Amino acid sequence: MKPTTRKEEIIFQASQLFKEKGFSAVTMRDIAQLMGMKAASLYNHIEGKQEILSILILDLAKGFTSGMREIEQMKISPLQKIEKLIELHIDITVNQSEALASLNNDWMHLEDQDLEEFVRMREDYEEHFRNIIKEGISVGQIQPRHPEVILFSILSTLRTLYLWYQKRGKLDVNILKRDMVAVLLRGII
Amino acid sequence: MKPTTRKEEIIFQASQLFKEKGFSAVTMRDIAQLMGMKAASLYNHIEGKQEILSILILDLAKGFTSGMREIEQMKISPLQKIEKLIELHIDITVNQSEALASLNNDWMHLEDQDLEEFVRMREDYEEHFRNIIKEGISVGQIQPRHPEVILFSILSTLRTLYLWYQKRGKLDVNILKRDMVAVLLRGII
DNA sequence: GTCTATAGTGGGATAGAC
DNA sequence: GTCTATCCCACTATAGAC
Numbered sequence A, B: 001m002k003p004t005t006r007k008e009e010i011i012f013q014a015s016q017l018f019k020e021k022g023f024s025a026v027t028m029r030d031i032a033q034l035m036g037m038k039a040a041s042l043y044n045h046i047e048g049k050q051e052i053l054s055i056l057i058l059d060l061a062k063g064f065t066s067g068m069r070e071i072e073q074m075k076i077s078p079l080q081k082i083e084k085l086i087e088l089h090i091d092i093t094v095n096q097s098e099a100l101a102s103l104n105n106d107w108m109h110l111e112d113q114d115l116e117e118f119v120r121m122r123e124d125y126e127e128h129f130r131n132i133i134k135e136g137i138s139v140g141q142i143q144p145r146h147p148e149v150i151l152f153s154i155l156s157t158l159r160t161l162y163l164w165y166q167k168r169g170k171l172d173v174n175i176l177k178r179d180m181v182a183v184l185l186r187g188i189i
Numbered sequence C: 001g002t003c004t005a006t007a008g009t010g011g012g013a014t015a016g017a018c
Numbered sequence D: 001g002t003c004t005a006t007c008c009c010a011c012t013a014t015a016g017a018c
Helices: A006-021 A030-037 A049-073 A078-095 A097-105 A112-138 A149-159 A161-165 A173-186 B006-021 B028-035 B050-074 B078-095 B097-105 B110-136 B149-158 B160-165 B173-186
Strands: none
Touching: A006 A030, A006 A049, A006 A097, A049 A078, A049 A097, A049 A112, A049 A161, A078 A097, A078 A112, A078 A149, A078 A161, A078 A173, A078 B028, A078 B173, A097 A161, A112 A149, A149 B149, A149 B173, A161 A173, A161 B149, B006 B028, B006 B050, B006 B097, B028 B149, B050 B078, B050 B097, B050 B110, B078 B097, B078 B110, B078 B149, B078 B160, B097 B160, B110 B149, B149 B160, B149 B173
């Protein structure tokens, strides 16, 4: 996530602000100030505030979608697929925690087709995740509890990991993966 | 959470909007419309938009703080205390999911002393939770993994439960408590 | 590609009639 | 206690000079 073009740099700086205060509370003037320019100048590079949000969220959502597709096609057990999904979330958290904040908290401020596309992708993602859990239950690898509770419990932890990852002084990613997989799959007792 | 006074009704209606769109994206005109009045009339009952947020978040935070204090004083094992804490979160989620959304997502829009007070209460709450986990580890009731990973995993699930609870057609609370305790404590394998 | 200036809109909040 | 009218300000975005 190293911004190369001017446009990417604007989107990157905006994402920092969106994470701190939320999309609605961030102004074009705030973003311009971080860029060291005036708000009007931003419009030479981007269409507007909405475009920034849309790029941030939809690009990231596509990352989750393609990651899910790859994992689904692997010839491994359902439980191993869930481990891979946990690792996917951790990798994305580490590399794109700002965009993740927008995806979690500001998706409802997307407009029209962007909003529809996002909601569709998210439902799709959850549906595939749920199916992997169900398969794990049916082959006896996972406890026969309500798949929805399991899905929610894992996803909510992974989705809010970005809030916590940097507070704790950047744990080593591999240690984090190992401990997280252990806690989520095997519990704490 | 049945609003009785006019002021409480305004705060309640506002909380619905804050949950949907976030504090910054909700206008006094939006709130007034839900109340069937004009924005100017709101000011006969409340000081302003900030007061609404402040009451919503601080009242709820105090609920968590006093719940934690009660549980800590019980003469039960660390693991049983964690079970009680899970139940506390579920009860609050069921009864006050709108305020919970503001507490999770809009706390940074509190001002001055309110912001300070909230941050202090939250840190305190996490500190006490962490100590219960550590005690559980030291008496051998809980796996000797990093307490921070355990704390985060449980708290992030409980904190975002409000997002999910109503989508799924209001599960029976007792079933939810039982399954949630099982998944969080014993894992899914 | 950045600037100043400004249009156009909508926000929180207040004054004062009823 | 609610209303209309309005203030003042901040917002997104555009126009046009440099």
